Amino acid sequence: MDKLVEVYGLKKYFPMKGGFFNRTVNYLKAVDGVSFFINRGEVLGVVGESGCGKSTTGRTILKLLEPTDGKIVFDGEDITKLEGEALRKKRKEMQLIFQDPYSSLNPRMTVGEIIGEPITIHEKVSRAEKLERVKELLNKVGLSPYHVRRYPHEFSGGQRQRIGIARALALNPKFIVADESVSALDVSIQAQVINLFEELKEEFKLTYMFISHDLSVVRHISDRISVMYLGRMVEMAETEELFNNPMHPYTQALLSAVPIPNPKLKKDRIILQGDVPSPINAPKGCVFHTRCRYAMDVCKHFVPEFKEIEDGHFVSCFLYDK
Numbered sequence: 001m002d003k004l005v006e007v008y009g010l011k012k013y014f015p016m017k018g019g020f021f022n023r024t025v026n027y028l029k030a031v032d033g034v035s036f037f038i039n040r041g042e043v044l045g046v047v048g049e050s051g052c053g054k055s056t057t058g059r060t061i062l063k064l065l066e067p068t069d070g071k072i073v074f075d076g077e078d079i080t081k082l083e084g085e086a087l088r089k090k091r092k093e094m095q096l097i098f099q100d101p102y103s104s105l106n107p108r109m110t111v112g113e114i115i116g117e118p119i120t121i122h123e124k125v126s127r128a129e130k131l132e133r134v135k136e137l138l139n140k141v142g143l144s145p146y147h148v149r150r151y152p153h154e155f156s157g158g159q160r161q162r163i164g165i166a167r168a169l170a171l172n173p174k175f176i177v178a179d180e181s182v183s184a185l186d187v188s189i190q191a192q193v194i195n196l197f198e199e200l201k202e203e204f205k206l207t208y209m210f211i212s213h214d215l216s217v218v219r220h221i222s223d224r225i226s227v228m229y230l231g232r233m234v235e236m237a238e239t240e241e242l243f244n245n246p247m248h249p250y251t252q253a254l255l256s257a258v259p260i261p262n263p264k265l266k267k268d269r270i271i272l273q274g275d276v277p278s279p280i281n282a283p284k285g286c287v288f289h290t291r292c293r294y295a296m297d298v299c300k301h302f303v304p305e306f307k308e309i310e311d312g313h314f315v316s317c318f319l320y321d322k
Protein backbone atom coordinates (compact mmCIF):
# COMPACT_ATOMS: atom_id res chain seq x y z
CA MET A 1 0.00 0.00 0.00
CA ASP A 2 1.06 3.54 -0.72
CA LYS A 3 1.36 5.57 2.49
CA LEU A 4 0.44 9.27 2.32
CA VAL A 5 1.11 10.04 5.99
CA GLU A 6 3.72 8.33 8.20
CA VAL A 7 4.17 9.26 11.82
CA TYR A 8 7.01 7.93 13.98
CA GLY A 9 7.24 8.40 17.75
CA LEU A 10 5.35 11.70 17.68
CA LYS A 11 5.33 13.70 20.91
CA LYS A 12 3.68 16.98 21.77
CA TYR A 13 4.33 18.31 25.25
CA PHE A 14 2.84 21.62 26.43
CA PRO A 15 4.97 23.43 29.01
CA MET A 16 3.19 24.20 32.28
CA LYS A 17 4.34 27.51 33.74
CA GLY A 18 4.26 28.32 37.42
CA GLY A 19 6.04 29.67 40.47
CA PHE A 20 7.37 33.14 41.10
CA PHE A 21 9.40 33.40 37.88
CA ASN A 22 6.74 31.79 35.71
CA ARG A 23 9.20 29.10 34.71
CA THR A 24 8.29 25.79 33.09
CA VAL A 25 7.60 23.59 36.08
CA ASN A 26 6.19 20.59 34.29
CA TYR A 27 4.92 19.31 30.95
CA LEU A 28 1.47 18.25 29.87
CA LYS A 29 2.14 15.26 27.67
CA ALA A 30 -0.78 15.61 25.22
CA VAL A 31 0.77 13.19 22.70
CA ASP A 32 3.44 10.89 24.03
CA GLY A 33 5.05 8.81 21.33
CA VAL A 34 2.51 7.72 18.71
CA SER A 35 3.41 5.92 15.51
CA PHE A 36 0.99 5.20 12.68
CA PHE A 37 0.42 5.66 8.97
CA ILE A 38 -2.46 6.55 6.67
CA ASN A 39 -2.64 4.99 3.22
CA ARG A 40 -3.46 7.12 0.21
CA GLY A 41 -7.22 7.26 -0.35
CA GLU A 42 -7.98 5.82 3.06
CA VAL A 43 -10.04 7.10 6.00
CA LEU A 44 -8.33 6.58 9.34
CA GLY A 45 -10.73 7.15 12.24
CA VAL A 46 -9.26 8.26 15.56
CA VAL A 47 -11.30 7.63 18.69
CA GLY A 48 -10.82 8.02 22.42
CA GLU A 49 -12.23 10.00 25.31
CA SER A 50 -12.03 13.77 25.56
CA GLY A 51 -8.50 14.97 26.31
CA CYS A 52 -6.68 11.82 25.09
CA GLY A 53 -4.79 13.80 22.46
CA LYS A 54 -6.75 13.26 19.22
CA SER A 55 -6.87 16.93 18.18
CA THR A 56 -3.29 17.57 19.22
CA THR A 57 -2.15 14.61 17.08
CA GLY A 58 -4.12 15.94 14.09
CA ARG A 59 -2.85 19.49 14.48
CA THR A 60 0.74 18.41 15.01
CA ILE A 61 0.88 16.28 11.88
CA LEU A 62 -0.47 19.26 9.93
CA LYS A 63 2.33 21.27 11.53
CA LEU A 64 -0.15 23.71 13.05
CA LEU A 65 1.63 22.77 16.28
CA GLU A 66 5.37 22.24 16.51
CA PRO A 67 6.16 18.62 17.40
CA THR A 68 8.23 18.11 20.57
CA ASP A 69 9.77 14.94 19.16
CA GLY A 70 9.23 12.34 16.46
CA LYS A 71 9.01 12.38 12.70
CA ILE A 72 6.21 13.23 10.25
CA VAL A 73 6.47 12.13 6.63
CA PHE A 74 3.92 13.48 4.17
CA ASP A 75 3.75 12.14 0.63
CA GLY A 76 7.27 10.74 0.97
CA GLU A 77 8.81 13.96 2.33
CA ASP A 78 9.99 14.47 5.90
CA ILE A 79 8.09 17.61 6.95
CA THR A 80 9.02 17.52 10.65
CA LYS A 81 11.39 20.47 10.43
CA LEU A 82 9.77 22.23 7.49
CA GLU A 83 9.19 25.95 7.98
CA GLY A 84 8.76 29.24 6.12
CA GLU A 85 7.91 29.20 2.43
CA ALA A 86 8.44 25.43 2.09
CA LEU A 87 5.91 24.78 4.87
CA ARG A 88 3.48 27.31 3.38
CA LYS A 89 3.57 25.41 0.08
CA LYS A 90 3.03 22.04 1.79
CA ARG A 91 0.11 23.46 3.79
CA LYS A 92 -1.91 23.72 0.57
CA GLU A 93 -1.94 19.95 0.41
CA MET A 94 -3.18 19.36 3.97
CA GLN A 95 -6.21 20.97 5.51
CA LEU A 96 -8.03 20.96 8.82
CA ILE A 97 -11.80 21.04 9.05
CA PHE A 98 -12.76 22.51 12.35
CA GLN A 99 -14.96 21.16 15.06
CA ASP A 100 -17.50 23.90 15.34
CA PRO A 101 -19.20 25.41 12.30
CA TYR A 102 -20.51 28.24 14.50
CA SER A 103 -17.19 29.70 15.55
CA SER A 104 -14.78 28.80 12.77
CA LEU A 105 -16.14 31.14 10.09
CA ASN A 106 -15.38 34.86 10.28
CA PRO A 107 -18.84 36.50 10.67
CA ARG A 108 -17.70 39.69 8.92
CA MET A 109 -16.66 37.95 5.72
CA THR A 110 -19.03 36.89 2.95
CA VAL A 111 -19.16 33.24 1.97
CA GLY A 112 -17.31 34.15 -1.23
CA GLU A 113 -14.51 35.82 0.74
CA ILE A 114 -14.27 32.92 3.20
CA ILE A 115 -13.94 30.27 0.52
CA GLY A 116 -11.81 32.47 -1.76
CA GLU A 117 -9.34 33.58 0.92
CA PRO A 118 -6.97 30.58 0.65
CA ILE A 119 -6.91 31.06 -3.14
CA THR A 120 -6.01 34.75 -2.70
CA ILE A 121 -3.24 33.87 -0.24
CA HIS A 122 -1.66 31.05 -2.21
CA GLU A 123 -2.35 31.70 -5.88
CA LYS A 124 -2.20 34.56 -8.34
CA VAL A 125 -5.55 34.44 -10.08
CA SER A 126 -7.87 37.11 -11.42
CA ARG A 127 -10.97 38.08 -9.44
CA ALA A 128 -13.19 36.60 -12.11
CA GLU A 129 -11.37 33.28 -12.04
CA LYS A 130 -11.49 33.17 -8.25
CA LEU A 131 -15.23 33.85 -8.27
CA GLU A 132 -15.73 31.05 -10.76
CA ARG A 133 -13.79 28.63 -8.55
CA VAL A 134 -15.70 29.68 -5.44
CA LYS A 135 -19.02 29.12 -7.21
CA GLU A 136 -17.89 25.72 -8.41
CA LEU A 137 -16.83 24.79 -4.86
CA LEU A 138 -20.22 25.88 -3.49
CA ASN A 139 -21.81 23.62 -6.06
CA LYS A 140 -19.61 20.68 -5.07
CA VAL A 141 -20.59 20.95 -1.41
CA GLY A 142 -24.28 21.18 -2.23
CA LEU A 143 -24.81 24.94 -1.80
CA SER A 144 -26.09 27.39 -4.36
CA PRO A 145 -23.56 29.61 -6.20
CA TYR A 146 -25.97 32.47 -5.44
CA HIS A 147 -24.89 32.24 -1.77
CA VAL A 148 -21.56 33.80 -2.54
CA ARG A 149 -22.47 37.27 -1.22
CA ARG A 150 -24.21 36.09 1.95
CA TYR A 151 -22.78 36.00 5.49
CA PRO A 152 -22.28 32.91 7.71
CA HIS A 153 -25.06 33.85 10.14
CA GLU A 154 -27.60 33.45 7.34
CA PHE A 155 -26.90 29.70 7.20
CA SER A 156 -27.82 26.68 9.31
CA GLY A 157 -25.18 24.61 11.16
CA GLY A 158 -25.04 21.97 8.42
CA GLN A 159 -24.71 24.60 5.71
CA ARG A 160 -21.95 26.35 7.63
CA GLN A 161 -20.06 23.11 7.87
CA ARG A 162 -20.42 22.80 4.08
CA ILE A 163 -18.91 26.30 3.74
CA GLY A 164 -15.99 25.19 5.93
CA ILE A 165 -15.52 22.11 3.76
CA ALA A 166 -15.58 24.20 0.55
CA ARG A 167 -12.88 26.46 2.02
CA ALA A 168 -10.75 23.45 2.94
CA LEU A 169 -11.07 22.13 -0.62
CA ALA A 170 -10.24 25.44 -2.30
CA LEU A 171 -6.58 24.57 -2.88
CA ASN A 172 -7.14 20.97 -3.96
CA PRO A 173 -5.60 19.29 -0.91
CA LYS A 174 -4.55 15.65 -0.73
CA PHE A 175 -5.15 15.18 2.97
CA ILE A 176 -7.82 16.40 5.37
CA VAL A 177 -7.96 16.18 9.12
CA ALA A 178 -11.64 16.36 10.09
CA ASP A 179 -11.75 17.11 13.80
CA GLU A 180 -15.16 16.37 15.32
CA SER A 181 -16.52 17.84 12.11
CA VAL A 182 -20.04 16.57 12.54
CA SER A 183 -20.29 16.44 16.34
CA ALA A 184 -22.03 19.81 16.70
CA LEU A 185 -24.73 18.93 14.16
CA ASP A 186 -28.15 17.30 14.60
CA VAL A 187 -28.12 13.60 13.84
CA SER A 188 -30.02 13.88 10.53
CA ILE A 189 -27.75 16.70 9.34
CA GLN A 190 -24.72 14.70 10.54
CA ALA A 191 -25.65 11.91 8.13
CA GLN A 192 -25.87 14.35 5.20
CA VAL A 193 -22.50 15.91 5.98
CA ILE A 194 -20.90 12.47 6.37
CA ASN A 195 -22.30 11.50 2.97
CA LEU A 196 -20.81 14.70 1.56
CA PHE A 197 -17.42 13.77 3.06
CA GLU A 198 -17.66 10.39 1.35
CA GLU A 199 -18.67 11.83 -2.04
CA LEU A 200 -15.91 14.44 -1.95
CA LYS A 201 -13.35 11.83 -1.00
CA GLU A 202 -14.04 9.96 -4.25
CA GLU A 203 -14.29 13.05 -6.40
CA PHE A 204 -11.17 14.81 -5.09
CA LYS A 205 -9.23 11.58 -4.33
CA LEU A 206 -8.80 12.63 -0.71
CA THR A 207 -7.32 10.91 2.32
CA TYR A 208 -8.89 11.62 5.71
CA MET A 209 -7.93 11.46 9.33
CA PHE A 210 -11.38 11.50 10.90
CA ILE A 211 -11.35 12.39 14.59
CA SER A 212 -14.46 11.77 16.65
CA HIS A 213 -15.52 10.56 20.05
CA ASP A 214 -18.64 9.12 18.37
CA LEU A 215 -17.89 5.47 17.61
CA SER A 216 -20.86 4.91 15.31
CA VAL A 217 -19.86 7.87 13.10
CA VAL A 218 -16.28 6.62 12.95
CA ARG A 219 -17.36 3.05 12.22
CA HIS A 220 -19.46 4.25 9.31
CA ILE A 221 -16.81 6.33 7.57
CA SER A 222 -13.46 4.71 8.44
CA ASP A 223 -11.45 2.02 6.69
CA ARG A 224 -9.29 1.64 9.76
CA ILE A 225 -9.58 2.94 13.30
CA SER A 226 -7.01 3.86 15.88
CA VAL A 227 -7.81 4.12 19.57
CA MET A 228 -6.06 6.67 21.78
CA TYR A 229 -5.74 6.76 25.55
CA LEU A 230 -3.85 9.41 27.50
CA GLY A 231 -1.59 10.56 24.69
CA ARG A 232 -0.80 7.08 23.37
CA MET A 233 -2.21 4.93 20.62
CA VAL A 234 -3.27 1.64 22.18
CA GLU A 235 -4.81 -0.17 19.21
CA MET A 236 -5.21 0.19 15.44
CA ALA A 237 -6.97 -2.17 13.03
CA GLU A 238 -9.37 -2.36 10.10
CA THR A 239 -12.78 -1.11 11.19
CA GLU A 240 -14.71 -4.39 11.30
CA GLU A 241 -11.72 -6.26 12.72
CA LEU A 242 -11.55 -3.72 15.56
CA PHE A 243 -15.26 -4.02 16.32
CA ASN A 244 -15.31 -7.84 16.07
CA ASN A 245 -12.01 -8.50 17.76
CA PRO A 246 -11.00 -5.67 20.08
CA MET A 247 -7.76 -6.76 21.77
CA HIS A 248 -6.74 -3.94 24.08
CA PRO A 249 -8.67 -3.91 27.39
CA TYR A 250 -9.36 -0.18 26.90
CA THR A 251 -10.84 -0.75 23.41
CA GLN A 252 -12.93 -3.60 24.83
CA ALA A 253 -14.39 -1.24 27.43
CA LEU A 254 -14.92 1.56 24.93
CA LEU A 255 -16.75 -0.69 22.46
CA SER A 256 -18.82 -2.40 25.15
CA ALA A 257 -20.58 0.95 25.62
CA VAL A 258 -21.77 1.05 21.97
CA PRO A 259 -25.37 -0.17 21.55
CA ILE A 260 -25.60 -3.35 19.43
CA PRO A 261 -28.80 -3.81 17.35
CA ASN A 262 -28.82 -7.62 17.74
CA PRO A 263 -29.53 -8.50 21.42
CA LYS A 264 -28.09 -12.02 20.94
CA LEU A 265 -24.72 -10.45 20.32
CA LYS A 266 -25.04 -8.15 23.28
CA LYS A 267 -21.92 -8.06 25.39
CA ASP A 268 -21.80 -6.99 28.99
CA ARG A 269 -20.82 -3.40 29.43
CA ILE A 270 -17.38 -3.05 30.96
CA ILE A 271 -17.35 -0.17 33.41
CA LEU A 272 -13.88 1.24 33.89
CA GLN A 273 -12.97 2.03 37.47
CA GLY A 274 -11.63 5.47 38.36
CA ASP A 275 -10.99 8.50 36.18
CA VAL A 276 -8.54 9.03 33.35
CA PRO A 277 -5.27 10.09 35.04
CA SER A 278 -3.91 13.58 34.30
CA PRO A 279 -1.58 13.88 31.28
CA ILE A 280 0.65 16.03 33.54
CA ASN A 281 1.28 13.07 35.81
CA ALA A 282 0.59 10.04 33.67
CA PRO A 283 1.17 6.64 35.31
CA LYS A 284 4.53 4.97 34.72
CA GLY A 285 4.58 1.86 32.56
CA CYS A 286 1.41 1.23 30.57
CA VAL A 287 -0.70 4.40 30.93
CA PHE A 288 -3.85 2.28 31.19
CA HIS A 289 -2.67 -0.03 33.99
CA THR A 290 -4.38 1.95 36.77
CA ARG A 291 -7.79 1.15 35.27
CA CYS A 292 -7.09 -2.19 33.60
CA ARG A 293 -8.78 -5.30 34.92
CA TYR A 294 -5.96 -7.49 33.59
CA ALA A 295 -3.08 -5.35 34.90
CA MET A 296 0.04 -7.38 35.74
CA ASP A 297 3.22 -6.37 37.53
CA VAL A 298 5.08 -5.74 34.27
CA CYS A 299 2.45 -3.17 33.24
CA LYS A 300 3.39 -0.91 36.15
CA HIS A 301 7.02 -0.66 35.14
CA PHE A 302 7.35 -0.97 31.38
CA VAL A 303 5.63 0.63 28.40
CA PRO A 304 4.24 -2.04 26.07
CA GLU A 305 5.37 -1.73 22.46
CA PHE A 306 2.79 -0.87 19.77
CA LYS A 307 3.12 -4.17 17.89
CA GLU A 308 1.42 -5.84 14.90
CA ILE A 309 -0.16 -8.86 16.62
CA GLU A 310 -2.22 -10.03 13.65
CA ASP A 311 -2.14 -8.93 10.04
CA GLY A 312 -2.67 -5.14 10.17
CA HIS A 313 -3.86 -5.28 13.79
CA PHE A 314 -1.63 -3.28 16.12
CA VAL A 315 -1.92 -3.41 19.91
CA SER A 316 0.10 -2.04 22.77
CA CYS A 317 -0.49 -4.53 25.58
CA PHE A 318 1.59 -7.09 27.52
CA LEU A 319 -1.29 -9.60 27.37
CA TYR A 320 -0.20 -10.36 23.80
CA ASP A 321 3.51 -10.68 24.49
CA LYS A 322 4.71 -14.10 23.63
Ligand SMILES: Nc1ncnc2c1ncn2[C@@H]1O[C@H](COP(=O)(O)OP(=O)(O)OP(=O)(O)O)[C@@H](O)[C@H]1O
Binds near residue numbers: 030050052057279
Ligand atom coordinates in the same frame (compact mmCIF):
# COMPACT_ATOMS: atom_id res chain seq x y z
N1 LIG B 1 -2.56 24.62 23.64
C1 LIG B 1 -2.59 23.83 24.70
N2 LIG B 1 -1.93 24.15 25.83
C2 LIG B 1 -1.93 23.34 26.90
N3 LIG B 1 -2.59 22.15 26.94
C3 LIG B 1 -3.27 21.78 25.85
C4 LIG B 1 -3.32 22.60 24.68
N4 LIG B 1 -4.08 21.95 23.73
C5 LIG B 1 -4.50 20.80 24.31
N5 LIG B 1 -4.01 20.69 25.57
C6 LIG B 1 -4.22 19.56 26.50
O1 LIG B 1 -3.75 18.41 25.83
C7 LIG B 1 -4.54 17.28 26.16
C8 LIG B 1 -5.07 16.65 24.88
O2 LIG B 1 -6.01 17.55 24.30
P1 LIG B 1 -6.70 17.26 22.88
O3 LIG B 1 -7.59 18.44 22.58
O4 LIG B 1 -5.67 16.90 21.90
O5 LIG B 1 -7.60 15.99 23.21
P2 LIG B 1 -8.83 15.41 22.42
O6 LIG B 1 -8.72 13.94 22.53
O7 LIG B 1 -8.88 15.98 21.04
O8 LIG B 1 -10.05 15.91 23.29
P3 LIG B 1 -11.41 16.59 22.82
O9 LIG B 1 -12.20 15.51 22.16
O10 LIG B 1 -12.00 17.07 24.10
O11 LIG B 1 -11.00 17.71 21.88
C9 LIG B 1 -5.64 17.79 27.08
O12 LIG B 1 -5.27 17.52 28.41
C10 LIG B 1 -5.67 19.26 26.80
O13 LIG B 1 -6.12 19.98 27.93
